[in-house]
Amino acid sequence: MMAVPNDSTTLNSTFFPHTSENIENQTCTDWPRVPMITIIPSIYTVICILGIIGNTLAVCVLAHTSTSRRTVANMFMLNLCVSDLLFLLSLPLWAVYYSRGYNWPFGQVACKISGSLHNLNLYASIFFITCMSVDRYLALVHPLRSQSVRDPKRAKLICILVWILACACTAPTIALRDTHYIKEYDVEACAIIYPDHTWYQSLAWMKVLLGFLLPMIIISCCYCAIGCHLLAGFGDIGLRKPSHFGSTFKSSGSQESSSRTERPPTPCVNPSSSGSRPKEGRGLERVLWTVAAVVLAFFLCWFPFHCVTFIDILQSDGWLDGCWVNWTISNLTPLTLCLGFSNSAINPVLYCFMGNHFRGRLGALSKGLCARLKAPDEDNSQKRGSFSTRLSSFSRKLSDLKDLAIVEAPAQT
Template sequence: MAVPNDLSLFNFTSSPFSAEVYVNTSLAPTAPPCPEWSTLPMTTVIPTIYSIICVLGTIGNALAVCVLAHGGSSRRTVANTFMLNLCVSDLLFLLSLPLWAVYYSQGYSWPFGRAACKICGALHTLNLYASIFFISCMSMDRYLAIVHPLRSQSARDPKRARLMCVLVWVLACACSAPTLALRDTYHLDKLGVEACVIIYPSHISFLVVVLMKIILGFLLPLLAISCCYFAIGRHLLTDTVLVRMQSESHPRHTPSFQSSDRPPTPCNGPKSSGGKPPMGRGVERVLWTVAAVVLAFFLCWFPFHCVTFIDILKSQGFLDSCWVTWTINNLTPLTLCLGFSNSAINPVLYCFIGNHFRGHLGSLCKGLCACLKARGEEHSQKRGSFSTRLSSFSRKLSDLKDLVIVETSGPS
């Protein structure tokens, strides 16, 4: 790997995931000094946010994995298969967050070695692609299940879903390969630290990698998710209007929908019941869930990709001012934290808001408590039987002692 000689473009205060070193900086604009623009205390703010995201996200995704992995064959649906892989992807990344928190707290000094730098950087990029790809797959599955429930029954097969998951992992690994190859440790003389950065051999490689993240990791998945949920919402609203018109024209034959007619929760995947659309509160609940999914994805990652695009414009010479430099240096790590929070929000959106998932989680907790209680009772019974045996042995020992005393104190 070529060693860069000019570090004028290195972003000393930016996120460790976006910090870059160029070999050729001839195209780099020279930003004016901005002494009045103060920097944010990243060495304390970022580790705190990372720690909160790591704890909450690990707990939520671990519970989701336990519930989804311990389900029977009846619960191994297409949606659950995608959700399980999404939670695994989030867990793999969340386990690397403590290392990045230490990295920030020590002033961008990476103490874990070159291999850990590459692996943690690759896990971040892998999660960025894999989580978005799995969310897109889940969105397409919901579209087929709700809009085309009868025609999609053969296509929505758990075995095909597992094959799709394998393809998603392969595609995500392929998209993460450039980051794995380019990320490395580099000694920064100005800071006196061994930083974990992405070393781009040229400006073209920087543009290719960053634009690939924006297009493949955000724009195209967002377009697919939005189209799927727009079609779902239009389908549900159209069916609701038709049912209301039929109810008004035939009031005596108005169908009554019980609570079981509500649409299944996202975690368990929507199931077809003869092509009947969900009505009443079920429609409202599905639409609100749909809106929450799209908004969470958009709000979590849109700010980061906006700042990344500003960085591209600056590298091309279109933007060069104090506010641009301050935005890139200070908002990149903060917007990245917002993107990371999507890993903690995912299990809440897709599982914990569902009645079925909460019921299975409650059953799992009750089973665990019953197992612990049974073991405690068994342990107490063993202790009780041991105490009984010990007491009986003590009585026998006492009787034997009295017998010995009587025999020794008899007439001589």
């Protein structure tokens, strides 16, 4: 951490570079530094554009779903997309911040709001993904007993509680993040100055535990239980299939035996339930894989950042030291943060490419929008057509009157 001169407070490095006396020593001059001023704004710009487009489409599709088809999982996904979208709207400010060499030009209020949206998204996203995982566990492992629990009204209440909990975890950031003039760099930084080291340790551990470790333990337990349940179900199916088909063969007639000689039955398909259960199974499997992909993407995107945060905690307590530690914290914190931010742009891509229902609803919504846009043009063309028709009929009447006047004039003379 960077010590502020003549003060015992410490400066947050989430959006400000680390410096240390060891970095300035001759023994550490060989360690290359990453050009953050050019790399980070470019990455932020790509993430912002792709993420805003994807999450906006996802919010439109999920919000326009009919009430009868609005599931608990869709509600959690909708809130996850809203959380990502709120943060992505603040990302251009951070891109400008990095491009100006960590100089914040947007004022105190924008600094607090932008920093708070970052922390809010960090907590809200993992909380909603945890809710989605628990919902999949209840739906697949306890489908009957969980019907009363998995209710859209209760899901709305859970979403409200998640937002309240995420805001509570973000409250210290709102209070502590501010603009500070850093004399060593001659910049107006948007950073957190902690009252003492205990504050830094407490908030850093809260970020690691509540924002990553505990939710990942819950998610892992849910998917381990789902995997064991599915494997046990496949085992039961394998044990039941021979007796089922044996009884079917015994009770069949001559026509059924002749059809078996032409096309023998496949022992992996239950003919008595081939109408609806395979489709339902494929739908559950699709939802399961979608949620699993979202969880895996979150883990891969945010795990490196929390690892660097853990190294930072150990270094601040004196457990780790050296050039590699300072280089890792100084250079990998912004890069791993970029990787974490990319998760906000990856989630809607997973919905689009892995969810057939999502693609179908997106296509239907696009067709409806195109139809609405075409309707005013058709009305205008009809109005123009009717006006031209009336104008032509009026001109014909005028020409008829002129001809009549010409014909009547000689008769009067």
